[in-house]
Amino acid sequence: MPEMPEVETIRRTLDDKVTGRKILRVGMLLPRLVKWPSPGEFQALVTDTVITWLARRGKYLLFYLDSGIVMVVHLRMTGRLFVQTEWTDDRFARIVFELDDAKRLVYADSRTLGTLYAMPEAELWRIAGLHTLGPEPLSPEFTPGYFREKLRGRKGKIKALLLDQKVIGGLGNIYVDESLALAGIHPERAADSLREEEAAKLYGAINTVIEQGIQYGGTSFRDYRDGEGGRGSNQHHLSVYGRKSQPCKICGTPIAKGEVAGRGTHYCPNCQK
């Protein structure tokens, strides 16, 4: 599933290809992916508008249009968003935007769980997951003080807290496992059991793994591709995620995989306490 570094990489690779472009036509190959307003209204709102700004919040991409409408895309599990310079068919193309430079912006999705919306900026509260999104790693709002405050009194597992989008926006399973590994913290620890220096270490680790993820263009295991259809390379730089039974890069102990907070969880049983 694309997380913040993957969605940010898509934003960066799409930005100069779509900003300033007019959307001439919208092909609704799978209208049910539009969650607001009706698919017909969505098509009418987006057609014949110019994309003025491509922004991102958490895992959401926001296309600001010159009509005052914002088109929002969430890729969920297997969504891909890319610009085609040649008109080749993608068997998973679901919504296709024809641009005024003869290129196409394609939303493709094999499992069809992605969601699209269009509405005035003042109505973005309609998208609950966007409205309640917590501060993002690397943002000025995500401070060490904020993070410590969120740990206080939380008896649940630290992994579950880090996955909570209301607490930190944009972190998902891969980067949560990597953050905990870098900080040497076991994923099943109670959030409020972290000592001051552990909390500080984890705060720094979250920013580091997200920064590294963006630097390497995201993590491509299965479906994720950037806005040009390219693969990221962060999968070659992971400490624990996807490395079950392989030796820990620090101590050589085989990486363990269990289930924590309902998600497959990778960790080093020796380094993470």
Ligand SMILES: [Zn+2]
């Ligand atoms: Zn280790």
